[in-house]
Amino acid sequence: MTTPDIQLDNITVRFGAVTALESVSLSLPPGARVAVVGENGAGKSTLMRVLFGLLPPDSGQLTLNGQPTRFTSPRNAIAAGIGMVQQHFDLIAPFTVAENIILGNEPRTGARLNLAEAYAQLTSLAEENGLAIDPRARVSELSVAAQQRVEILKALYRKARVLILDEPTATLAPPEARELWAATRRLSAQGVTVVFITHKLDEVVANADSVTVLRRGKHILTKEISHTNPAELAAAMVGSESLPPRCGHLPGSSLASPLPEFAPSSPEEGRELKQQTSASPSSRELANMGGRGDGARNEHPREMAATWGEMAAGLTLQSLTVGRLKDFSLTVAPGEIVGIAGVDGSGQTELIEAIVGLRKPESGTITSPETLGFIPEDRHRHAVAQSFSLAENAVLGRHREAVFMTAGGLIKKSAIREFLAERVAAFDVRGGEQPHTPMRSLSGGNQQKLVLARELSKNPSVIIASQPTRGLDFAATEFVHQRLREAADNGAAVLVQSLDLGEVLALADRVAVLLEGKLVGVVDRIDATEERIGALMTGASV
Amino acid sequence: MRAIFAFLAALLLGGMAIALIGQSPFEAYRALWEGSLGSPDALLKTLGQATPLLLTGIAVMIGLSVGLFNIGAEGQMAIGGLLGAVVAASVPSVLAVPLGLLCGALGGACWAWLPAWLKLKRGAHEVITAILLNYVARNLTRWLATVPLKDPSGQAPQTTEVHATLPRLLEGHDVHAGLLLGLIAVGSIAWALTRTVWGYETRLVGQTPEAARAAGVRVDVVTLRAFLLSGALAGLAGAVVVLGVVPFHRFPADFYGIGYGFDGLGVALLAGSQAWAVLPAALLFGALGAGADQMSFATETPKQLAQVVQALLILGLSARFALQTHKKRKAPRV
Numbered sequence: 001m002t003t004p005d006i007q008l009d010n011i012t013v014r015f016g017a018v019t020a021l022e023s024v025s026l027s028l029p030p031g032a033r034v035a036v037v038g039e040n041g042a043g044k045s046t047l048m049r050v051l052f053g054l055l056p057p058d059s060g061q062l063t064l065n066g067q068p069t070r071f072t073s074p075r076n077a078i079a080a081g082i083g084m085v086q087q088h089f090d091l092i093a094p095f096t097v098a099e100n101i102i103l104g105n106e107p108r109t110g111a112r113l114n115l116a117e118a119y120a121q122l123t124s125l126a127e128e129n130g131l132a133i134d135p136r137a138r139v140s141e142l143s144v145a146a147q148q149r150v151e152i153l154k155a156l157y158r159k160a161r162v163l164i165l166d167e168p169t170a171t172l173a174p175p176e177a178r179e180l181w182a183a184t185r186r187l188s189a190q191g192v193t194v195v196f197i198t199h200k201l202d203e204v205v206a207n208a209d210s211v212t213v214l215r216r217g218k219h220i221l222t223k224e225i226s227h228t229n230p231a232e233l234a235a236a237m238v239g240s241e242s243l244p245p246r247c248g249h250l251p252g253s254s255l256a257s258p259l260p261e262f263a264p265s266s267p268e269e270g271r272e273l274k275q276q277t278s279a280s281p282s283s284r285e286l287a288n289m290g291g292r293g294d295g296a297r298n299e300h301p302r303e304m305a306a307t308w309g310e311m312a313a314g315l316t317l318q319s320l321t322v323g324r325l326k327d328f329s330l331t332v333a334p335g336e337i338v339g340i341a342g343v344d345g346s347g348q349t350e351l352i353e354a355i356v357g358l359r360k361p362e363s364g365t366i367t368s369p370e371t372l373g374f375i376p377e378d379r380h381r382h383a384v385a386q387s388f389s390l391a392e393n394a395v396l397g398r399h400r401e402a403v404f405m406t407a408g409g410l411i412k413k414s415a416i417r418e419f420l421a422e423r424v425a426a427f428d429v430r431g432g433e434q435p436h437t438p439m440r441s442l443s444g445g446n447q448q449k450l451v452l453a454r455e456l457s458k459n460p461s462v463i464i465a466s467q468p469t470r471g472l473d474f475a476a477t478e479f480v481h482q483r484l485r486e487a488a489d490n491g492a493a494v495l496v497q498s499l500d501l502g503e504v505l506a507l508a509d510r511v512a513v514l515l516e517g518k519l520v521g522v523v524d525r526i527d528a529t530e531e532r533i534g535a536l537m538t539g540a541s542v
Numbered sequence: 543m544r545a546i547f548a549f550l551a552a553l554l555l556g557g558m559a560i561a562l563i564g565q566s567p568f569e570a571y572r573a574l575w576e577g578s579l580g581s582p583d584a585l586l587k588t589l590g591q592a593t594p595l596l597l598t599g600i601a602v603m604i605g606l607s608v609g610l611f612n613i614g615a616e617g618q619m620a621i622g623g624l625l626g627a628v629v630a631a632s633v634p635s636v637l638a639v640p641l642g643l644l645c646g647a648l649g650g651a652c653w654a655w656l657p658a659w660l661k662l663k664r665g666a667h668e669v670i671t672a673i674l675l676n677y678v679a680r681n682l683t684r685w686l687a688t689v690p691l692k693d694p695s696g697q698a699p700q701t702t703e704v705h706a707t708l709p710r711l712l713e714g715h716d717v718h719a720g721l722l723l724g725l726i727a728v729g730s731i732a733w734a735l736t737r738t739v740w741g742y743e744t745r746l747v748g749q750t751p752e753a754a755r756a757a758g759v760r761v762d763v764v765t766l767r768a769f770l771l772s773g774a775l776a777g778l779a780g781a782v783v784v785l786g787v788v789p790f791h792r793f794p795a796d797f798y799g800i801g802y803g804f805d806g807l808g809v810a811l812l813a814g815s816q817a818w819a820v821l822p823a824a825l826l827f828g829a830l831g832a833g834a835d836q837m838s839f840a841t842e843t844p845k846q847l848a849q850v851v852q853a854l855l856i857l858g859l860s861a862r863f864a865l866q867t868h869k870k871r872k873a874p875r876v
Contacts (some may be wrong), residue, residue: 358756374756382756386750387815390743397757399742409739 082153577836592828598806616803622777650777
């Protein structure tokens, strides 16, 4: 099969009111290596899904060797010689490599599966393309890089001549990534077109013939790689329009604080604090705990995370190593908002989980006061119980406080209802009037407001917010930002992590940039242009 | 709604089965009705049958609340029944009932500890370990009642007679004080699950363990505590049967398989997410049990076939449960 010449013209995709792609064009000449870059949510994956027939575009034209075509399902795309390697592999772990690859196209002798034939075919296919793999190995025993080779071979076995790789190096170590790029070079030398998504600009420059930059669903530029440079691409990725400075403080507003009667009980009465008195009063030393694996979960997060004695002294992290995050040090002072910027998977999840105590650091020190407000990235997993009532969700994590629980362990229903009513009014939680309403009946934005209302009601001296406005509309986003700024103005130390650089820049006084688990820079807001942060995020030298 | 549909479908299938062996389904169902609810006598039989089901039903319900499926209730019941019988046969009669019940509950809790511990420490699925432990419980209790703990004065493989039994609530009927224990257990646990911090944390761990952890709840402790309580109530059910139900008053070697533990699963699933609903669900199962006895007695329907109707009902309800979990898994995560 010859490699088709593919052209995508003015592709537009809408999800309800949201335009995911707006008139984006991409040309894929045979044998080319084409990079599609952009921030999270820029529309890269959406474009690839259109190309692979997973998503019908609302308008626009797909042309195959000059013929206008429509793909209604991946079946059409595969028939046209297109193969896609998703970011999350689609392999059956207990099956062998060969069984996975031939699935759906099994070589047979009569009714019998001819495995010997399959092994022979795969061995020669792997050799031709320089993708070393043992067809008899079980997928569950393979490394991520080897599983990726299996996915590529699976596409090639189905006669793919156009390969789509969605963030192919996101989960690879540098030497594995080098091998992958070498393989793509060989494939393109044999005439296979390779399209890949990435946000690592050095990879683009080293491995692509041409590059297309998307931002918020819009086509920003397409250039031959020899006519561009990382700085230009970084600027195109994150946009160069200047952002308004931090603004909009509501003077004198105290919405962020709860009514005095629902304020957290004083430290002397707190249950957790009593347990803390026997522990080290200053900081928790976690150095030399390397024996516990990445996934080691901490059973008593709050007790671990909370250390008193340095009440209201902000948050201090020293040489923290956890999972992908290596040797991270940072101080967030009271009244300050520090933003964490970085492309997805740079270690920010590990950082947040370590600070709030959901994950045990391998080494390093975390010093934080007792009261911690946590607005997690994954609200459904970490912040609410969807089947519980609003009242029950409103006190989650505070339910053992004397305001809400009697000495005998009974729930103080009326106190919780009053508290909910007060929070719902103060934070404008729409649909939150009935305490028995299950949480799931609220919209995402209103759920998030209730989470925020609850966390800020603790009067926390440290607030950890991870993607606090993910999936929220403009008004709700603005509301959440206001509340976080107020909390900082009232003296809280606020750490905000977001994959949306715009959000980080809108909130932060200082921006700490993560790249591949390392802190590559801390930039004051005044010097933090999108170009500069974007360059640090992508490792491009400016 | 689905529960009602499952019930009707089970009745229909059962009727077809009865018709297949040449009996009149209408006659059989009339006997079922008369044996369960048709007379005051029948009602009391139903209450007697429902008594252990209240305990095993609420036991399974607690497990479900914390996110575990206690399929080991039958085994925990056998262990509790044996311990209760042995203790009640070896202490003075004034202590026989309270100590027997207490030891029965403790025995059930101990038997539930292993699957819970394996789940928390090793991630072993509680259904697998509890099923395996059911076999151990069956053979262990059978051997103990046949060899070391056998009543030396008789031929039958069973333990010696207890020194005191649960008092009857009505002379000449099957209803004994265990019914009150069951009602208290269902009522207090249904109340505690919604009104106490213990219940709040238990349900929270069952719903979203990660959020519970993030909220500072000690997930392992809460899980273990709930599962031990589940085992204790199943063990108590065993002791209640041994000390309360008429032909027993001792532990026979073939006690395991009496079925109340497995029926407890059906009772809890029928009750759905509301703990208090264990009461009507247990009464329904009790009525079916009493009615099935009458059905096989009054018509020529074999007892096994009468039990098929009950089994079909459980089957329909388990399917409903599986459907729900399946839907939950498929629901998109936003």
